Amino acid sequence: GAVVSQHPSWVICKSGTSVKIECRSLDFQATTMFWYRQFPKQSLMLMATSNEGSKATYEQGVEKDKFLINHASLTLSTLTVTSAHPEDSSFYICSMRNSGHFEAFFGQGTRLTVV
Amino acid sequence: DQQVKQNSPSLSVQEGRISILNCDYTNSMFDYFLWYKKYPAEGPTFLISISSIKDKNEDGRFTVFLNKSAKHLSLHIVPSQPGDSAVYFCAAKNGGSNYKLTFGKGTLLTVNP
Numbered sequence: 710g711a712v713v714s715q716h717p718s719w720v721i722c723k724s725g726t727s728v729k730i731e732c733r734s735l736d737f738q739a740t741t742m743f744w745y746r747q748f749p750k751q752s753l754m755l756m757a758t759s760n761e762g763s764k765a766t767y768e769q770g771v772e773k774d775k776f777l778i779n780h781a782s783l784t785l786s787t788l789t790v791t792s793a794h795p796e797d798s799s800f801y802i803c804s805m806r807n808s809g810h811f812e813a814f815f816g817q818g819t820r821l822t823v824v
Numbered sequence: 825d826q827q828v829k830q831n832s833p834s835l836s837v838q839e840g841r842i843s844i845l846n847c848d849y850t851n852s853m854f855d856y857f858l859w860y861k862k863y864p865a866e867g868p869t870f871l872i873s874i875s876s877i878k879d880k881n882e883d884g885r886f887t888v889f890l891n892k893s894a895k896h897l898s899l900h901i902v903p904s905q906p907g908d909s910a911v912y913f914c915a916a917k918n919g920g921s922n923y924k925l926t927f928g929k930g931t932l933l934t935v936n937p
Contacts, residue, residue: 715867741923750833752929753868753913802867811856811917813925815867 711737715803715816722793722823730788730819732803738783739805743813744776747800759786793823827851828916830928838936843901845931847914850895854916858925859888859899862911871912872899904935 712735722728732742741760745753757778759765765778775797777789786805790797800820804813829848837843845859855876860868874881874888874897881888887900901908914928 713867718865743924750929753927755924755926758924800865804867806923811923812858812870812873813923814870815860818865818867820865 711735711805711807711814713739713803713805713814713816715819717819718817719820720822722821724794724823725792727789727791728793728821730790730801730803730821732786732788732805732816734784734805734807734814737805737807739786740783740808741806741813742780742786743804743806744778744786744788745802745804747802747818753802756788790821793821795823797821798823826929827854828914828926828928830912830914830931832931833929834932834934836934836936837904839906840903843899843904843908843933843935845899845901845912845914845933847897847899847928848895849897849916851916851918851926852895853919854926855919856917857888857890857897858915858917859886860913860915860927861908862913862930868913901933904933906935906937909933909935 715732744756756771757765757767759780767773779787802818803816806813858873859871862868872883872886890897911930913930915925
Protein backbone atom coordinates (compact mmCIF):
# COMPACT_ATOMS: atom_id res chain seq x y z
CA GLY A 710 0.00 0.00 0.00
CA ALA A 711 0.91 3.65 -0.24
CA VAL A 712 3.28 4.98 2.40
CA VAL A 713 2.92 8.32 4.10
CA SER A 714 5.70 9.42 6.41
CA GLN A 715 5.00 12.02 9.08
CA HIS A 716 7.48 13.48 11.51
CA PRO A 717 8.21 14.21 14.19
CA SER A 718 6.17 11.51 15.92
CA TRP A 719 6.15 13.54 19.09
CA VAL A 720 7.24 17.00 20.12
CA ILE A 721 7.21 19.06 23.29
CA CYS A 722 7.45 22.80 22.94
CA LYS A 723 7.16 25.87 25.11
CA SER A 724 4.09 28.04 24.99
CA GLY A 725 4.50 30.82 22.43
CA THR A 726 6.85 28.96 20.13
CA SER A 727 6.06 27.49 16.70
CA VAL A 728 6.20 23.87 15.66
CA LYS A 729 6.42 22.46 12.13
CA ILE A 730 5.12 19.01 11.25
CA GLU A 731 6.07 17.39 7.94
CA CYS A 732 4.16 14.87 5.92
CA ARG A 733 5.58 13.10 2.87
CA SER A 734 4.20 10.54 0.46
CA LEU A 735 7.00 8.09 -0.28
CA ASP A 736 5.70 6.14 -3.24
CA PHE A 737 2.93 8.12 -4.85
CA GLN A 738 2.02 11.64 -5.82
CA ALA A 739 -0.52 13.17 -3.50
CA THR A 740 -2.98 15.38 -5.30
CA THR A 741 -4.93 16.13 -2.15
CA MET A 742 -3.70 16.40 1.40
CA PHE A 743 -5.65 16.59 4.63
CA TRP A 744 -4.70 17.55 8.15
CA TYR A 745 -6.61 16.22 11.14
CA ARG A 746 -6.38 16.55 14.87
CA GLN A 747 -7.65 14.08 17.40
CA PHE A 748 -8.44 14.67 21.05
CA PRO A 749 -8.46 11.72 23.46
CA LYS A 750 -11.39 9.36 22.86
CA GLN A 751 -12.67 11.57 20.07
CA SER A 752 -12.93 11.21 16.36
CA LEU A 753 -10.54 12.57 13.78
CA MET A 754 -11.49 16.18 13.15
CA LEU A 755 -10.59 17.58 9.74
CA MET A 756 -8.70 20.85 10.00
CA ALA A 757 -7.96 21.65 6.38
CA THR A 758 -7.72 20.31 2.85
CA SER A 759 -5.16 21.33 0.28
CA ASN A 760 -4.62 20.57 -3.36
CA GLU A 761 -1.19 21.03 -4.91
CA GLY A 762 -0.83 24.52 -6.27
CA SER A 763 -3.81 25.88 -4.33
CA LYS A 764 -4.20 27.45 -0.93
CA ALA A 765 -5.51 25.24 1.83
CA THR A 766 -9.22 25.26 2.57
CA TYR A 767 -9.83 25.40 6.31
CA GLU A 768 -12.76 23.92 8.15
CA GLN A 769 -15.01 26.18 10.12
CA GLY A 770 -13.51 27.13 13.44
CA VAL A 771 -9.91 26.42 12.44
CA GLU A 772 -7.70 29.52 12.52
CA LYS A 773 -5.74 29.66 9.29
CA ASP A 774 -3.24 32.14 10.72
CA LYS A 775 -2.50 29.83 13.59
CA PHE A 776 -2.30 26.58 11.63
CA LEU A 777 -0.25 27.32 8.53
CA ILE A 778 -0.42 24.69 5.85
CA ASN A 779 1.97 24.54 2.94
CA HIS A 780 1.37 22.03 0.16
CA ALA A 781 4.88 22.45 -1.19
CA SER A 782 4.83 19.72 -3.80
CA LEU A 783 2.99 16.57 -4.80
CA THR A 784 4.87 14.68 -2.12
CA LEU A 785 5.21 17.14 0.75
CA SER A 786 2.89 19.05 3.03
CA THR A 787 3.72 20.88 6.23
CA LEU A 788 1.60 22.09 9.13
CA THR A 789 3.04 24.84 11.31
CA VAL A 790 1.38 25.52 14.63
CA THR A 791 2.27 29.13 15.36
CA SER A 792 2.45 30.65 18.82
CA ALA A 793 1.43 27.36 20.35
CA HIS A 794 -0.59 27.28 23.56
CA PRO A 795 -1.35 24.38 25.90
CA GLU A 796 -4.82 24.00 24.38
CA ASP A 797 -3.14 23.19 21.06
CA SER A 798 -1.78 20.01 22.61
CA SER A 799 -3.25 17.19 20.57
CA PHE A 800 -2.54 14.39 18.13
CA TYR A 801 -2.13 15.75 14.60
CA ILE A 802 -2.39 13.43 11.62
CA CYS A 803 -1.88 14.05 7.93
CA SER A 804 -3.44 12.09 5.16
CA MET A 805 -2.91 12.02 1.44
CA ARG A 806 -4.65 10.65 -1.59
CA ASN A 807 -3.77 10.45 -5.23
CA SER A 808 -6.07 10.97 -8.13
CA GLY A 809 -8.30 8.07 -9.03
CA HIS A 810 -8.48 6.68 -5.49
CA PHE A 811 -11.02 7.49 -2.84
CA GLU A 812 -9.09 6.03 0.05
CA ALA A 813 -6.67 8.32 1.79
CA PHE A 814 -3.48 7.10 3.42
CA PHE A 815 -2.42 8.40 6.78
CA GLY A 816 0.83 9.36 8.36
CA GLN A 817 1.84 8.01 11.74
CA GLY A 818 0.66 11.10 13.55
CA THR A 819 2.42 13.67 15.75
CA ARG A 820 1.76 14.02 19.45
CA LEU A 821 2.19 17.71 20.27
CA THR A 822 2.50 18.78 23.89
CA VAL A 823 2.73 22.47 24.66
CA VAL A 824 4.01 23.31 28.11
CA ASP B 825 -24.26 17.32 14.28
CA GLN B 826 -22.62 13.95 13.94
CA GLN B 827 -23.15 12.59 10.46
CA VAL B 828 -21.29 9.33 11.03
CA LYS B 829 -22.07 7.49 14.24
CA GLN B 830 -20.44 4.52 15.85
CA ASN B 831 -22.65 3.94 18.83
CA SER B 832 -20.56 1.25 20.47
CA PRO B 833 -17.40 2.71 21.98
CA SER B 834 -16.03 -0.77 22.63
CA LEU B 835 -16.50 -4.41 21.71
CA SER B 836 -14.92 -7.51 23.16
CA VAL B 837 -14.88 -10.88 21.37
CA GLN B 838 -13.17 -14.22 21.73
CA GLU B 839 -10.41 -15.25 19.35
CA GLY B 840 -11.81 -17.23 16.42
CA ARG B 841 -15.28 -15.73 16.71
CA ILE B 842 -16.85 -13.08 14.49
CA SER B 843 -16.46 -9.38 15.27
CA ILE B 844 -19.21 -7.11 14.00
CA LEU B 845 -18.61 -3.37 14.07
CA ASN B 846 -21.51 -1.10 13.26
CA CYS B 847 -21.79 2.36 11.78
CA ASP B 848 -24.79 4.57 11.03
CA TYR B 849 -24.90 7.70 8.95
CA THR B 850 -27.38 10.47 8.36
CA ASN B 851 -26.18 12.17 5.18
CA SER B 852 -27.77 10.60 2.12
CA MET B 853 -25.18 12.33 -0.06
CA PHE B 854 -22.43 10.03 1.14
CA ASP B 855 -21.38 7.85 -1.78
CA TYR B 856 -18.37 5.96 -0.50
CA PHE B 857 -17.60 4.38 2.84
CA LEU B 858 -14.34 3.25 4.35
CA TRP B 859 -13.11 1.44 7.41
CA TYR B 860 -9.82 2.30 9.06
CA LYS B 861 -7.96 0.55 11.85
CA LYS B 862 -5.90 2.52 14.32
CA TYR B 863 -3.39 1.49 16.97
CA PRO B 864 -2.54 3.91 19.81
CA ALA B 865 -0.18 6.74 18.83
CA GLU B 866 -0.29 5.72 15.18
CA GLY B 867 -2.15 6.98 12.14
CA PRO B 868 -5.16 5.05 10.83
CA THR B 869 -4.58 2.26 8.34
CA PHE B 870 -7.02 1.74 5.49
CA LEU B 871 -8.83 -1.60 5.70
CA ILE B 872 -11.68 -1.89 3.27
CA SER B 873 -14.19 0.29 1.45
CA ILE B 874 -17.51 0.08 -0.32
CA SER B 875 -19.24 2.19 -2.89
CA SER B 876 -22.84 3.22 -2.26
CA ILE B 877 -23.91 1.30 -5.35
CA LYS B 878 -22.90 -1.98 -3.74
CA ASP B 879 -24.15 -3.81 -0.69
CA LYS B 880 -21.18 -6.01 0.09
CA ASN B 881 -17.43 -6.03 -0.34
CA GLU B 882 -15.16 -8.77 0.88
CA ASP B 883 -11.40 -8.88 1.37
CA GLY B 884 -10.01 -11.89 3.15
CA ARG B 885 -11.28 -11.96 6.73
CA PHE B 886 -12.94 -8.56 6.34
CA THR B 887 -16.38 -7.98 4.85
CA VAL B 888 -18.26 -4.71 4.77
CA PHE B 889 -22.03 -4.67 4.34
CA LEU B 890 -24.00 -1.60 3.35
CA ASN B 891 -27.74 -1.13 3.87
CA LYS B 892 -28.55 2.15 2.15
CA SER B 893 -32.21 2.20 3.09
CA ALA B 894 -31.25 1.95 6.76
CA LYS B 895 -28.18 4.17 6.32
CA HIS B 896 -26.19 1.51 8.09
CA LEU B 897 -22.97 -0.29 7.41
CA SER B 898 -21.09 -2.96 9.28
CA LEU B 899 -17.64 -4.49 9.25
CA HIS B 900 -17.37 -8.21 9.87
CA ILE B 901 -14.09 -9.78 10.86
CA VAL B 902 -13.99 -13.55 10.85
CA PRO B 903 -12.20 -15.27 12.40
CA SER B 904 -11.10 -12.59 14.84
CA GLN B 905 -7.47 -12.61 15.93
CA PRO B 906 -5.76 -10.92 18.90
CA GLY B 907 -3.82 -8.74 16.42
CA ASP B 908 -7.13 -7.27 15.31
CA SER B 909 -7.40 -5.48 18.65
CA ALA B 910 -7.45 -1.78 17.77
CA VAL B 911 -9.80 1.16 17.29
CA TYR B 912 -11.87 0.91 14.13
CA PHE B 913 -13.12 4.06 12.46
CA CYS B 914 -15.94 4.23 9.99
CA ALA B 915 -15.59 7.06 7.44
CA ALA B 916 -17.77 8.40 4.67
CA LYS B 917 -17.12 10.52 1.61
CA ASN B 918 -19.60 13.05 0.36
CA GLY B 919 -20.51 12.88 -3.29
CA GLY B 920 -18.54 15.52 -5.14
CA SER B 921 -14.95 16.24 -5.86
CA ASN B 922 -13.43 17.34 -2.58
CA TYR B 923 -12.79 13.82 -1.23
CA LYS B 924 -13.20 14.94 2.37
CA LEU B 925 -13.91 12.12 4.77
CA THR B 926 -16.20 12.35 7.77
CA PHE B 927 -15.21 9.99 10.57
CA GLY B 928 -17.13 8.31 13.33
CA LYS B 929 -15.76 8.33 16.89
CA GLY B 930 -14.41 4.82 16.59
CA THR B 931 -14.99 1.48 18.29
CA LEU B 932 -12.31 -0.16 20.38
CA LEU B 933 -12.20 -3.85 19.50
CA THR B 934 -10.54 -6.22 21.92
CA VAL B 935 -9.99 -9.80 20.79
CA ASN B 936 -9.25 -12.07 23.72
CA PRO B 937 -7.03 -15.14 23.25
